[in-house]
Amino acid sequence: MSADQIIDHDSWNYSPAKLPRQSKIELGRIHGILPFDGVRNPGFRSSTSHRVWMTYRTAANDFKRKVGIAESAAEAAVAHEFLLSPNLHDLHFQPLSVHYRDEQSKRRTYTHDILATFVDGRRALIFVRNSDSLQKPRTWREIEAITAATPRGAADSMMIVDAGRFSRxxxxxxxxxxxxxxxxxxxxxxxxxxxxxxxxxxxxxxxxxxxxxxxxxxxxxxxxxxxxxxxxxxxxxxxxxxxxxxxxxx
Incomplete structure (x- = not known):
């Protein structure tokens, strides 16, 4: 390989190159399947994170298939676990965005991962985060800020799920x-x-x-x-x- 064919990143840094963020993948209409209805589409291309597109059925939609997009493999696994439960009535991906201020008083936007509705009417917002992050006090302060910014009527509770308990x-x-x-x-x-x-x-x-x-x-x-x-x-x-x-x- 000649010198002009060598990318400088490869000559000294062997970690994956940070590539420009690609555009989101937008799904068109799929015959017979309900469209994704989240407030945010997390389906952009990534070389580091595993996005998951899936179809699922719940009683709320008369068991008609619906498109869901999970921002990580762990988030998809949490959704699959809920979908196996006979107590589940409905499931939404990326159901709600809230605005809060971080520790530096900067305005941030957070979109909840999943909203699960159960047959008894209870609703729970699901917050999925990896084990290392959940061991940091800063993460819990962030969770407190997000919880405080979330309207009370949005759900009855907020569940924190450790992605580390979902092995490959x-x-x-x-x-x-x-x-x-x-x-x-x-x-x-x-x-x-x-x-x-x-x-x-x-x-x-x-x-x-x-x-x-x-x-x-x-x-x-x-x-x-x-x-x-x-x-x-x-x-x-x-x-x-x-x-x-x-x-x-x-």
Whole structure:
């Protein structure tokens, strides 16, 4: 490589080059799917942060698919975890922006990550932040300022979620569990769960395969749905496969 082909950044700094911020990705209308309705589109291109586009369904929209955009993989995992809960009624990404002043009295704008509405009517704003940040007093002072700036009628509470509790494998599993419940088969699930309850030596998922007169892939998908429902339990920080330890939830 000749000298005129070498980028100066590469000659001395081996960390990723800081590139100019790219424009946001704007989704057009998608037939049959409700559009993203957040107050802020976090979907700009980034070489350091993982943006996640997803579709999801809630009872509030008669289970019609809707576009959601998460600003990080951890934020998407939190959303998937809520979407697996039978107590969830509705979910909004980037639901509300508030203005506050930081410790230097500079005016800042913060957009809440998620608003979860539950079947009993409770509403919670979700604040997702990495573990290192949550260990700093400055972050908690920022949270206090944001909480004070948030209108009381916006939600009943604000939940602080440590992104560090979502390992990469847990994020993957939550994504797959959420995908699994998009295609329900209650009759098969009842058969698989009945078999699991009555199989005294159940240890691995694959122990169920020879006990059911069903294709292995059908039982496998059913196990995913049962884990998503909480009827079966498994370690979400490990790969969930036929060799996974599963048990009937108490």
């Amino acid at each position: 494998q847990r994020r993957e599993n939550l994504f797959r569990l959420h995908e699994a419940i998009q295609f329900l088969d209650p009759e098969v699930d009842d058969m698989v769960l009945w078999t699991a309850r009555n199989h005294r030596s159940l240890w691995l998922m694959r122990d169920l395969f020879p006990l059911l007169d069903l294709p292995q892939k059908v039982v496998f998908k059913s196990c995913y749905r049962l884990i998503a429902r909480g009827a079966l339990s498994a370690n979400l920080d490990h790969v969930i496969a036929e060799w996974s330890r599963v048990e009937v939830a108490s």
